[in-house]
Amino acid sequence: MPVSSLASGDGPPSRSDAGALSGYHVLKILGYSRTKIVPNGKSIKSHPFRVGGVAWHVRYYPNGDTAEEADSISIHLVLADAVAEEVKAQVTIGLLDQDRNPVPFHMTTDVFKFYNKGIGWYLKFIKREVLEKSEYLRNDCFTVRFDLTVLKDVHKEETPFVTVPPPDMHRHFGDLLSSKEGVDVRFRVGAETFSAHRLVLAARSPVFKAELYGAMKESATSNIIPIDDMEAQVFSALLTFIYTDELPEVKEQEESAMAQHLLVAADRYFLERLKLICEEKLCKHIDRDSAATILALAKKHSCGVLKEACLEFIQSSVDQDSVMETGRVEYLISSRPSVLKELMSKVVPHWPFRSKSNI
Template structure:
């Protein structure tokens, strides 16, 4: 008989604290008139038992960063060397420092910031995330606990397999030229609209297991079904994502899938440009997506962007369908 194998284990555990601070920069156009190297500072905030501040140099902290906004995180207290280690991120700030500060001298170039949706009403926001590591602890054990339970992460793959195989399906949806087999109880549990259609007063005939879907493309319905079963969306081609998220937002609102609607709203905020903003703004207004609407208004807050969009067919549709939105834009720019 072979001797029993020796088993041991240990763990390195970081003694860390995390938090974040929101900083709003107002009056951006006036602040850029400050000379190179001059800073403005946030109020102090505490994370991990230490006092921090954010320093902003609207015209760069040095000659190499003139014409840029420079941002630095500063540990504003006396700390013994080697006591701790701070890590922070403000938008795209990354890195690690052992003592006083870290940041980006070229955090944002003026031209890029002024053309982005982040600058709105002459102000923009920065979120600075800080993780402060005071040290590390080592935990040692000769043997793992024999009754230790390893809990795997949440996984709805089996429900996705159920959709893919159609096993036990009791309803079929016809969308255009395609059909999709599904499970009434799964759909009803996820969507109150499906619940009413399949089990409530809106149910058609008890002998009719075929439901026709009108006004929706087959690939959109398929993606929505994937979300219903797996709480995630299928992979999409990059060039199709913008249009798909618009269609999925409408589908999510139709079937009261609130999380899917919020996901689409968040995604569409990143697809706003001169070619898409009019259609996305109309969509946001029609489906009460306030964050998406504000993102569109932020982009159109730049008069050059608004002028380019006003020449498009999409703007004509927006004006015809939602004249109140165009009036809001006009008031924002004091247009006549």
Template sequence: MPTYSHVGGDGLAPGSASSIISGVVSGYHLLKIVGYSGTKEVPNGKRVNSCSFQVGGRTWHVRYYPNGWMPEHIDFISLFLKLDATVAKGEAVNAKFKLSLLDQHGKPVSSYTRICNTIDFSVVKCQGFARFVERVELEESGHLKDDSFTIKVDVTIMNQCHAQKKPSVLVPPSDIHRHFGDLLLSKAGVDVEFVVGGETFSAHRLVLATRSPVFKAELFGPMKEGTTTGAIHIDDIKAQVFNALLTFIYTDALPAMDKHEESAMAQHLLVATDRYALERLKLICEDKLCNCIDTSSVATILALAEQHHCHELKAACLVFLSSPNNLDAAIESEL
């Protein structure tokens, strides 16, 4: 594969450098079908599109036909890969792809893996497998768990050329979060204290006000906390939750926590983030809870999503409950 590099006219290395690299570009996308039973209600010939994803600078999506692409495929699940972007005249997008049903360990199942050899997507736009898997086979295979299954889409684009800049100096990633984390731990220059759940937390008014408009109003506005020199008491947040909140404010990351505590902590933090208007942390909690939905927690999480206006989290709960089995089990867990 050829590589072309720029060289200065005087024979010396230039102040900056770049390369044009020709070769193949590969990537993959995981498509999880949650609430499979609900998708069986989609009529034959009708599809549900996946979210868009990118490979090789191109945008793609998967077309999922739960009851087959054409009348003759009504007993099958059909899957197709679609190129979204408009292709310039005379330009070819030669790609091959593979669709694999994953087992419960995230490994491709060889008997349910389909490979499409290289085709020009600038011409066909959409290609796939009308008889990817028979629904009865899928339902009896053991790969359908909690009414869900996952498809891995591997895409390889041939003869791609892309520019790559070679930096003259290797710059490390930003570490400002580490410095602010050290500042919180050292307590150097702290000027405000909070008493939460019997524990005392020290912090810096300016840092809190910079990160949260609510803290800014409380600590620098005409409120009681803005003029007090004593500790501020917070009675409706647990100490562990407030500690995680402070850690995020200073470091933009959550402290390490036990996997079994993650769901409960995310629920408590979601309430706290709404109170202090920490939108990014709220979205992080929402995302974590989307992955924690089960029959015992879905009612609580759905109520939280409603109360705190978490639209994506609410949608994830409703998709989960669209399965009659999940709905029945969730009702039983509440009784």
């Protein structure tokens, strides 16, 4: 059977309140390329799992459930038990990355009613082309997580309601970027080339709008537009934010450097929300080694909160000598003398007293 659930993936159901039982299940699709022989409308069934006192299983349609969705992967969450009463559950289905973290723009949440064995919730999960071009398919495998909360009615009488799912526009635009469908502009950043959609870039950034449609468009009519003074990884993260309003995950030790580069890029393309996100992240990464550099960056790009956070850190630091060591002072003198002047005016009055023998 090419579909199997991870042995460690079944989360034990846990009571979240007086009226609900919650749990999760992780399903790993092994040998994805082999499952593609399953015809449209046919599925592979997973092993059953239990959440909320009810047995469930998943039906995986490698070539879609209907003829209209033959280019997509479909998933059904199905009751494996016969039940006396309908089961109402909040269900989240999400693709996981290689570190088993959820991929925000491939995640869907809704509340559904399940009436009987074999009756389930249908989802057009992802286009095969998008999955196959993504980093989430590795070694011919990909992973999906199911989070369920079975809702128990406290009152017998049920009030009709409409459940509005959370916004998922970011997921659709993320698919558009990763599939490259309809792209009409390309950028060269270092040795890499990126494809995008002019309208999306123009809608998100007034700078891109001017370059692609305004007075500056003549300079952007070539087949490939060069982007100078930016690393390919940074431009990739910038595009991800433009399309999804979210940033890709980075390793903790790389977060500060990426935030610094993205702050510069956000200021360059007038992406104010991204700039504030980077400013917030950098406020948490100020330390002895980075304080002077981040201070200069904050001053240059008019980040008032970040600038004050750096000055406060240096002023209150018990190790001011190391923060203000020669190399960093020379950097400020050569690059941002106004920053050095402001720094000295705030720090020097609070500097610990030194005897002449130490001067």
